Amino acid sequence: MVRRSLAGAGAILVVLGVAAQAAAVSGPLPGSPVAGPARQVLATEHTDAFSVFMDDGRLSLATMADLGSRRGVRLDPDATVFHVTDDARRAAPTGSAFGFLGVAPGAPVHVIPQAYTPGILWAGWNTERVPASAVGGPIRLTVEDVRGPGAVEIYESGVDGPQRLLSSRDRGLRSLAVPANTHAHASWVFTEPGVYRITVGASTTTPQGAPLRATSRTYVFAVGGSSLEAVPTQVQIAGRTAGEGQVALTADVGWAARDQGWAPGGRVTFVHRAGGVETDLGHAPVSAGQAQLTAAPPGGGQVLARFEPTEAQLVGSATSAALPNPVAATTPQITGVSPGYAPGETAELALEGHEALGAARAVWVVQPAADEAWTQDGWALSVAVDESLDGAQVTAALEAEDGTRLGETPAVTLRLAPAQEPSPAPTTSPPAEAAPEQEPTVPPSGDPVPAPDPEVPEGSGAPSPAGGATTTTAAVECIPTAVTETVEAGQVDVVTEGHLDLGPTIQDGSLVVAVKDDRSGTQVWRSPGELVLHLGEAARTPVPAGEDFSFLGTGHVWAIPLAQRTGVPWLGWNTQHPTIAGRASGPMTLTLESVDGPGSLAVYSLDSFGGVGDRYFGTVDGFPRSTSVPVGAAGVHVHGIWAFTAEGIYRVTVGFSGTVDGAARSGTAVMTFAVGDVDPAGAAQASTVTRYVGRTPDGEECELDASQAGGGLARTGLADQTLVDLGVVGGALLAAGLALTALSAVGREPRRRTPGR
Helix, strand or coil, X not given: CCCCECCCHHHCXXXXXXXXXXXXXXXXXXXXXXXXXXXXXXXXXXXXXXXEEEECCEEEEEEEEEECCEEEEEECHHHEEEEECHHXXXXXXXXXXXXXXXXXXXXXXXXXXXXXXXXXXXEEEEEEECCHHHCCCCEEEEEEEEECCCCEEEEECCCCCCXXXXXXXXXXXXXXXXXXXCEEECEEEECCCEEEEEEEEEEEECXXXXXXXXXXXXXXXXXXXXXXXXXXXXXXXXXXXXXXXXXXXXXXXXXXXCCCCCCCCEEEEEEEEECCEEEEEEEEECECCEEEEEEECCCCCEEEEEEEECCCCCECCEECCCEECCCCCCCCEEECCCCCECCCCEEEEEEECCXXXXXXXXXEEEECCCCCCEEEECCEEEEECCHHHCCCEEEEEEECCCCCEEEEXXXXXXXXXXXXXXXXXXXXXXXXXXXXXCCCCCCCCCCCCCCCCCCCCCCECCCCCCCCCCCECCCCCCEEEEEEEEECHHHCEEECCXXXXXXXXEECCEEEEEEEECCCCCCEEECHHHEEEEECHHHEEECCCCHHHHHHCCCEEEEECXXXXXXXXXXXXXXXXXXXXXXXXXXXXXXXXXXXXXCCEEEEEECCCCCEEEEEEECXXXXXXXXXXXXXXXXXXXXXXXXXXXXXXXXEEEEEEEEECCEEEEEEXXXXXXXXXXXXXXXXXXXXXXXXXXXXXXXXEECCCCCCCCCCCCCCCCCCCCCCCCCCCCCCCCHHHCCXXXXXXXCCCCCCCCCCC
């Protein structure tokens, strides 16, 4: 190997031939866009993934989510991805009861929990936007297809074992009957990390029996990772057939590691590389994992393929190895030049197309940008590229046996690759709200485009549906007016079932503990003194075996379960009253002040595999006497199990405290429970209650809105409030044999539940 100094050699650029411009014969036009718009990422939010709507008499499927202070935002599934992060990774439980998961005990799985867990996606389904009067029976959710790297199992956790609801493994568990006006949660298990596509349909009938069917939608769940990352792919050139100056190129596109169960979509760009210069030959769409293109590249050099995914959030891009161009070079040229090198990386350069000249040897001429040129003999050149060679031009002089100069290749340039700047932190712009049967749009500003509300109240000042002029009716002031009255013992309402929540309110500057009563369908805040909650035979259940539940003692207990059950009051607590939500500084504290009764009380939740979860408060050993309840902009809504250890009458004093409107406030109230085989009427006591009613300045009756103290709260459900239920949330969960039945944290007499199919 000889290196010779050759001053001014960089000026000798005798070009013996110019490569022909590449011409694509088939495929989309170069530069055509491929990546679709970014999806809204839901990773820690409360969402009803499968949400059913009745839009102008038509059944439709979408998604709803609580986003910040915005509750029940309607989203298009095609523009949404549900991210189940590694914070949801759990070890699969032991025991045969969970054998249906199909993984070994202790194997890692990802679980969307049935119970709300901060920092983890909380997904359910919802039919609250379908009036019961509009349908002739339950709505059947059908899982039509599941594609992903593993299995998906959706089930309820109970101390009598898990109750499977939907499964990708078992085709007999592909549909679920859900009554109208229902909001439910269960555990979702994904057995492998990756991207899952779940296609769901919804169907029911009209009251007259005519079929109603929603257009099926596909819901995308990305499982694993702390942030949303694209699944790596690979592309390789599988075929290169030359003929008459053209080359037929075929590229295979697939997953770099674990198969995802579905083929990545996008396009492949075929590229010709010669002398460090890359020229696009054309694009071809990927179909069934393959892309094909016929092109007319210049002779010599190399060809390679680049895969560009349609969904760059979910699917990674890839570049193939460069392979020799099957179209031979007709003029001398340098091959093997990369567009950019890392500092110290070796450039491996070679010659092709020189055979026609009959050259006996080649002399490489390297001309650094700021130094003297140097030469090296040989048919190949291997050189480490550093800063001194950044921008260097390289040619190869071809000589005969006697040293006669036969010609010289075109110059190529060695360049260092530009330093990569750190990627900016990902941002998530507010999502578009999906209007009925139309795609959501996000303008360049990223501000959401709200969906039109199909129900515009008269006199609201909103534009008419046809876009006509607005009409405004002068508002009449409705004043909250306190009315104090005595509720006699015989007038107390005995509650045997239905949804109620304890919660703090502010009335006349004081914190008053009230009960939000949802049983009639119209939510009303009531005084606890007006109610007796009766836990009868339907609430009686045996204490489960196991040390975890030893705090309940032995025998039986009477329990308000984690999920709504016919014949049992369903009591939770919330911080959603408009005088509290968005006005509290920090959380509110719910305190069990005292329990006057024949036994003990324990209030707690379950984990995803049926064990004891959070211990909220109680009088049993090991339980605290208070729990912190978040508030935030919209408040939260929590359900737990209330277990009483003995029959009798209980008077339970609870209190809420916190800082509201800048002032420390607190208040207490007494809840009365008639537990077991006792007369609930005998538990009733006369009490003085204060109601707030609406009155105009003229003394006429009027209806208070939800923002006024003591007024009705917006209707319960994801559509109108942030829910942080620790279990199944919503209306009638037992109609039509629906399996979303009691998830009591305590056992019951052995019996199995049969889900609606």
